[in-house]
Each structure stands twice: as C-alpha cells, then as structure tokens.
Amino acid sequence: MDAGRSSRGRAGRLRETWAWPTTSLLGGLGEAARERLLEAGVPVRHPAERILMRESDRTDFVLILLDGVVKATGRTEDGRDALLAVRMGGDLVGELAALDASPRSATVTTVGPVAARRLTRAEFLGCVRRDARLADAVNRSIVAKLRTANTHRVNFTGCDVATRLARVLHHLTMTYGERVGAGAVIHWPITQPELATLCGAAEPSVHKALRRLRALGAVSTGYRSIRVEDLALLHSVAYPEP
Known part of the structure; x- marks a missing residue:
C-alpha cells in the first residue's frame, strides 16, 4: 500500500491512501x-x-x-x-x-x-x-x-475569551493544520459561530477577540477561513508567560 502521497492533486481529488498523521x-x-x-x-x-x-x-x-x-x-x-x-x-x-x-x-x-x-x-x-x-x-x-x-x-478555566480563542486555534492548527513558513493553514471552513461554541463564548466576544489577533498579526481571516500567520505569536497569546 502506497502511503507516500501526502497532498491532494491540483484537482482536489480525494485520496484513499496517503501519509495519514501519526496521531490518527x-x-x-x-x-x-x-x-x-x-x-x-x-x-x-x-x-x-x-x-x-x-x-x-x-x-x-x-x-x-x-x-x-x-x-x-x-x-x-x-x-x-x-x-x-x-x-x-x-x-x-x-x-x-x-x-x-x-x-x-x-x-x-x-x-x-x-x-x-x-x-x-x-x-x-x-x-x-x-x-x-x-x-x-x-x-x-x-x-x-x-x-x-x-x-x-x-x-479554559479562568481564561478570558481572547486566550481561549488563541488556544482553540493553536490546537486546531497543531492537530489539523499544514505548516507554511512561520504560520499554518487550516484547510477546512470554520465559521465564527462554530469558533464561539468551541470557546464557550458569545459570538460578539469572539468577533472582538479575532480582531485583536488580526491586529497583532497572529492570524488573518477570510470567508469561513482562518490562516495562522505567526504560530509562535499565537502560542504566546494562548499560553502567556506567568
């Protein structure tokens, strides 16, 4: 079984054999x-x-x-x-x-x-x-x-919404993202309401936290998409030094 194909073709065809993540x-x-x-x-x-x-x-x-x-x-x-x-x-x-x-x-x-x-x-x-x-x-x-x-x-215990959001995005990126330079791409659409449920927060609070992460240069957002621009920066927000 050939498990060496680690990315989809340009046409986005589904694979039935590839290098599945070792965590799976x-x-x-x-x-x-x-x-x-x-x-x-x-x-x-x-x-x-x-x-x-x-x-x-x-x-x-x-x-x-x-x-x-x-x-x-x-x-x-x-x-x-x-x-x-x-x-x-x-x-x-x-x-x-x-x-x-x-x-x-x-x-x-x-x-x-x-x-x-x-x-x-x-x-x-x-x-x-x-x-x-x-x-x-x-x-x-x-x-x-x-x-x-x-x-x-x-x-999530005792964390503000911005920290919780940063931790959710960091976990999703490390588990499912594809590293690109200093950042990473999450190759599946995630909505802000879905982020809000993962963070256990109201949507307006998540909107505000996303604006903060964008202003810092940690992430960028598009239609149903999030890209981590600086993974180290996102980690520092998610897990600040005591």
Whole structure:
C-alpha cells in the first residue's frame, strides 16, 4: 500500500491512501494491521454537508475516514448546534455506539467531500477481537480523544475569551493544520459561530477577540477561513508567560 502521497492533486481529488498523521488511528498503525483493517467494510464517498450520523439515533456502523473532514456537533438545551470536535483522514468515527450499543452521542456532518470505509458493528468488533494490536490502537485513540476533551476543559478555566480563542486555534492548527513558513493553514471552513461554541463564548466576544489577533498579526481571516500567520505569536497569546 502506497502511503507516500501526502497532498491532494491540483484537482482536489480525494485520496484513499496517503501519509495519514501519526496521531490518527491509521497513521499510528503498522502497515500490516492497517491493511487488514482497510480490507474490512465497503468503500463509501459522501459530498459536502452530508449528515453521516445523527445524535440520538440508534445506528451502530463505524466509519474509517480515508480523506476529507467531518465535524461532530451536539444540540444544546436552547436549540443551538455546538461544535464538539473535528475529525480528518486517518481518524475513526462512530466507534462508541459500536462498542456499547448506545444511541449516537453527536451528529457527524461532512465539511467537504469525504472518502471512507464503512464497517458494520459486527465487522468492526470482529476486527478488534481478532487483532490485539488493532484493539490496542483503538483503545489509545479513544483515550486520546478523552484526554483532549479534558485538556480543553482545564485550559479554559479562568481564561478570558481572547486566550481561549488563541488556544482553540493553536490546537486546531497543531492537530489539523499544514505548516507554511512561520504560520499554518487550516484547510477546512470554520465559521465564527462554530469558533464561539468551541470557546464557550458569545459570538460578539469572539468577533472582538479575532480582531485583536488580526491586529497583532497572529492570524488573518477570510470567508469561513482562518490562516495562522505567526504560530509562535499565537502560542504566546494562548499560553502567556506567568
């Protein structure tokens, strides 16, 4: 399996094999275990803005993302959609419902075109039971998601909105961004309301914090897009020296 193609072609074609990030499930697996996993299920492709899983539904299939981006959202008590997480090529989606047969905990929607493999619950559990290395990788993937969620909560304690926003952008950049010179590009559209839910702040406060980051030269913004111009500067705002 050729995993050496690390960028899309000029036409933006989806890849089914590339150098997945080592922090992802596929990127962290050995080649043999990865190939065994990718033999399971069926290949699927979805267009942008397609709901793949819906919160509270009792579906239990699993998606192995090969390329593209999805977002996980949850419904708040006042009826808003809160952005909970972003997942990209190499990541596993929907494993909790497959493992415990409980309703979906979030709605998963494609941000752009997505290529994946879809496994039934039986196929996914069979893979995990037959392959100890894969089971260990899935467990570590789940633990990593829980640790990220805990860190997210701790990092926001006692912080103002500008600091919280800087920390969210820094995390997204380090996890999903592509380094370009002193900065980085986040290759998927994120709206300011979505940033507000990630920061746990009102939209006007996020607008003000973004203006501050732009004025400092840390980021630039466009229509549904954010570019980090100076990653070191953004880090200094996110994690100021005591």
